[in-house]
Amino acid sequence: xxxxxxxxxxxxxxxxxxxIVSHRLMLRAGLIRQASAGIYSWLPLGFRVLRRIEQIVxxxxxxxxxxxxxxxxxxxxxxxxxxxxxxDYGKEMLRIKDRHERDMLYGPTNEELITVxxxxxxxxxxxxxxxxxxxxxxxxxxxxPRFGVMRGREFLMKDSYSFDLDQAxxxxxxxxxxxxYLRTFARMGLKAIPMQADTGPIGGDxxxxxxxxxxxGESQVYCDRELIDFDVLGEAVDYxxxxxxxxxxxxxxxxxxxxxxxxxRFAALPEARRIEARGxxxxxxxxxxxxxxxxxxxxxxxxxxxxxxxxxxSYGIGVSRLAGAIIEASHDANGIVWPDAVAxxxxxxxxxxxxxxxxxxxxxxxYGRLRAAGIEVLYDDTExxxxxxxANMDLIGLPWQILVGPRGVKAGTVELKRRxxxxxxxxxxxxxxxxxx
RNA sequence: CGGAGCGUAGCGCAGCCUGGUAGCGCAUCAGACUGGGGGUCUGAGGGUCGUGGGUUCAAAUCCCGCCGCUCCGACCA
Numbered sequence: 001x002x003x004x005x006x007x008x009x010x011x012x013x014x015x016x017x018x019x020i021v022s023h024r025l026m027l028r029a030g031l032i033r034q035a036s037a038g039i040y041s042w043l044p045l046g047f048r049v050l051r052r053i054e055q056i057v058x059x060x061x062x063x064x065x066x067x068x069x070x071x072x073x074x075x076x077x078x079x080x081x082x083x084x085x086x087x088d089y090g091k092e093m094l095r096i097k098d099r100h101e102r103d104m105l106y107g108p109t110n111e112e113l114i115t116v117x118x119x120x121x122x123x124x125x126x127x128x129x130x131x132x133x134x135x136x137x138x139x140x141x142x143x144x145p146r147f148g149v150m151r152g153r154e155f156l157m158k159d160s161y162s163f164d165l166d167q168a169x170x171x172x173x174x175x176x177x178x179x180x181y182l183r184t185f186a187r188m189g190l191k192a193i194p195m196q197a198d199t200g201p202i203g204g205d206x207x208x209x210x211x212x213x214x215x216x217g218e219s220q221v222y223c224d225r226e227l228i229d230f231d232v233l234g235e236a237v238d239y240x241x242x243x244x245x246x247x248x249x250x251x252x253x254x255x256x257x258x259x260x261x262x263x264x265r266f267a268a269l270p271e272a273r274r275i276e277a278r279g280x281x282x283x284x285x286x287x288x289x290x291x292x293x294x295x296x297x298x299x300x301x302x303x304x305x306x307x308x309x310x311x312x313x314s315y316g317i318g319v320s321r322l323a324g325a326i327i328e329a330s331h332d333a334n335g336i337v338w339p340d341a342v343a344x345x346x347x348x349x350x351x352x353x354x355x356x357x358x359x360x361x362x363x364x365x366x367y368g369r370l371r372a373a374g375i376e377v378l379y380d381d382t383e384x385x386x387x388x389x390x391a392n393m394d395l396i397g398l399p400w401q402i403l404v405g406p407r408g409v410k411a412g413t414v415e416l417k418r419r420x421x422x423x424x425x426x427x428x429x430x431x432x433x434x435x436x437x
Numbered sequence: 438c439g440g441a442g443c444g445u446a447g448c449g450c451a452g453c454c455u456g457g458u459a460g461c462g463c464a465u466c467a468g469a470c471u472g473g474g475g476g477u478c479u480g481a482g483g484g485u486c487g488u489g490g491g492u493u494c495a496a497a498u499c500c501c502g503c504c505g506c507u508c509c510g511a512c513c514a
Contacts, residue, residue: 012463012475013449017507037506091438092513109514143438143512157514209514218513281514318514334474352473387474394474405473415473 001345002367003380007044010392020216022327023148025336029396031323038145038153045396046323048344050156053322054135056187056341057158064180064239066131066160071113073137077103079112082296094141106139111292111314114161118310119298125165125308128300131173133160135319147216149324150280156320162313165302167289170311174206174287175243177315181210181283182232182250188322189339190329192282193227195255209257210283214328217278222266223255225273280325287313330420336397337420345378347436348398352386352405363404366414366429375436394419402432 011028018024026032031046042050058068077095080086086093094106107113114132122130135158145153162173178194185192190212197209211221230250237246254265257279266274293299293310302308318325323342330337338344349370351363363381370377378398380389386405393401403415413426416435427435 009447011448016443016449019508034506138514140513144508144510146508151513155514284514316514321514350473355472385472385474385476387472387476390474392475403473407473 001378003378004382006378008396009043010395018148020147020150020328021331022150022216022324025327025331025395026148026324029336032149038142038151040149040152040154040320045344049323049338049342050320052342052344053188053326054156054158054319057135057184057317057319060180060184060187061133061158061160063183063237064131064176066133066177066180068134069132070134071107071110071117071136073107073139074104075107075110075113077105079116080105083112083115083292084295085112092140092142094139107136108138108140109157109314109316110134110136110159111161111312112296115292115296115298115310115312118161118163119293119296122163122300125300125302128163128165128310129169129173130163131160131176132163133158133315147218147324149320150328151218152320155318158317158319160315162315164311165300165308167287167311170287170289170313171206172243174285174313175247176239177285177313178208178247178250179232179237179239179243181285181315181317183237184317185210185212185282186231186233187341188326189341190282190322190326191228193221193223193255193279194250195221195223195257195279196251196260197257197284198259206287208251208285209281210285211255211257211279211281212325212329213275213277214280214325215278216328217280219279219281220258220261221256221275221277221279222261223275223277224253224269225275227253227255228275280321280328281318282322282325283315283317285313285315287311331397334391335395338397338399340399343397343399345376345398347375347377347400347402348393348396349377349379349402350386350389350393350404351379351381352389352403354381354383356406356409358409359404359406362409362414362429366402366404366432369429369433370436373433373437375433400436 008030010030014024015027018027030043031049032040032042035041077086093108096104098104137154138157139154142151142153145151160177162170164170164173192210192212194208195211197207254269289311290309293312298310299307326342327336330339349363349367351359353359367377367379380393397419399419401417401419403417408414412428414429414432415424415426416432417424
C-alpha cells in the first residue's frame with residue numbers, strides 16, 4: 001500500500017480527551033475515531049489490526065473444536081424474560097422498541113439466544129458435546145465509558161458457549177477453552193495470566209479471568225512471578241486428550257484478582273516471586289451449569305431416557321479491547337510497537353529523499369519486490385521530509401522499517417530497522433527481502 | 438449513580454474574572470529555500486465562539502435551561 005493513497009490521518013498532538021497511552025496512540029496513529037462516548041469507528045489501519053486479532057482468536061477457537069456461527073446484535077426482549085435476566089440486567093442493557101412497539105434490545109451477551117438455538121435443535125445426549133462461538137458486536141450501556149476501546153459501550157467480543165451432558169463434560173470444555181485462551185493471547189505476544197475470579201452477574205462456580213499486566217489496568221491483581229515465564233506455544237496440544245494436567249500447571253500457581261485475593265496464600269510465596277500489579281482483563285471463562293438451561297428448559301434425553309438439563313459454560317474474549325491492551329503492553333516514547341502477529345503491515349518502506357531520482361527508483365523497485373514476495377508493506381512515497389516520515393512510521397509501529405536513502409543507494413544497500421529495540425542493519429535489498437520473507 | 442471540569446479554525450490552546458464584535462502554535466494551500474529524526478521564510482484560506490433563551494446600546498465574555506465530552510469514585514468484559 002502506498003501511503004500517498006492510504007487513508008491514514010495521524011495526529012501530531014495528543015487529543016485532549018484521551019488520557020491513557022493506548023487511547024492517545026490509537027487516535028494519533030489513525031487507528032480509530034470516536035463517534036460518541038464509548039463508541040468508535042475503526043479506520044483502515046485500525047481495522048486491519050482488529051481483523052488480525054479476530055483471526056488469531058478464530059484460528060485457536062477452531063483448533064479447539066469450537067464452531068463459528070453468527071448471531072444478531074438485536075434480540076427480542078421475550079428471550080430475556082424467559083431467563084429472568086430482562087429485569088436483572090438493569091440500565092446497562094440498551095432497550096429499544098421497533099415500529100410495532102415490540103421490546104427489543106441490543107445484545108450485551110448471547111447466552112439466551114444460543115440456548116434457544118440449541119434447545120430447539122438438539123434432542124439427544126448423543127449430539128453432545130458441542131462448542132459454538134461467534135465474534136459479534138456487543139453493546140453495554142456503561143455508566144462511565146473510558147480508556148478508548150478498552151472500556152467502550154460498543155465492543156467486539158468473541159463469545160463461546162459449551163453444551164454438555166454433565167459437569168465432567170463441561171469441565172472438559174472449560175479446559176479446552178482454558179488452553180485455547182492461553183495459546184490465543186501468547187500468539188498475540190501477550191503474557192496473559194489466568195486468575196481465579198468472581199463469576200459476577202452471569203453466575204456459576206468456576207471462573208478464570210485472563211489478565212495481562214499493565215500499569216493502566218483496571219483491576220488490582222496478585223500472582224506468582226513464575227507464571228510469566230510459562231511457555232504454552234512451545235508444546236503441541238491435543239484437544240482430544242486430557243487437558244487437566246496442563247490446566248493444573250497454571251491453575252495451581254497463585255494468581256488472583258482483588259476480589260478473590262487470599263493474602264495468606266500470597267504471603268506464603270517467596271518474596272521475589274510475588275507480583276502485585278494492575279491488570280487488564282482480556283478474557284473470561286465461566287462454567288455456570290444449568291443456570292440458563294434449567295429456566296429455559298434446554299434439555300436432552302440422557303442415556304437412560306430421562307430429560308437432562310444441559311451443563312453450559314461461556315467464554316469471552318474482548319477482541320476490540322485487545323487492540324488497546326496490546327498497545328498498553330507494547331509501546332515506547334515514539335509510539336506503538338506492534339507484535340508481529342497483529343501488526344497491520346509487516347514492514348514500512350521509507351524513501352528517505354523524496355526528490356532524489358535514484359532513491360525513488362530504488363524504493364519503487366523494492367516496493368514491487370516486497371509485494372511480489374507477498375510481504376505486507378506500507379510504502380511511504382510521500383513528499384514529506386525524512387524526519388517526519390521516521391516519526392510517523394515509529395508512531396504507527398510496524399515491526400520492520402526499510403529505509404532507502406542516498407547513502408545506501410550509492411553503496412547498493414538499504415537499511416533494515418526493527419521497531420522493537422531499534423536495531424539497524426545495512427544490507428542489500430536481497431538480504432532484506434530474505435530476512436522478511 | 439455521587440463529585441469535579443471542559444466545549445472558541447482540522448488538532449492543541451489563549452481570550453471570559455473586569456462585556457466593545459476573535460487570536461496564537463501546529464496542520465492545510467501557494468511560492469522560495471532546504472533535505473537522514475516532525476526544517477526556514479513569505480503570502481493565503483479557514484471560526485453562526487456547543488445549543489436555546491435572558492440581561493444589555495452592545496455578549497465568546499454575565500445569568501438560566503438543554504446537549505455533548507472528559508476526569509475521580511461506585512459499578513462492570
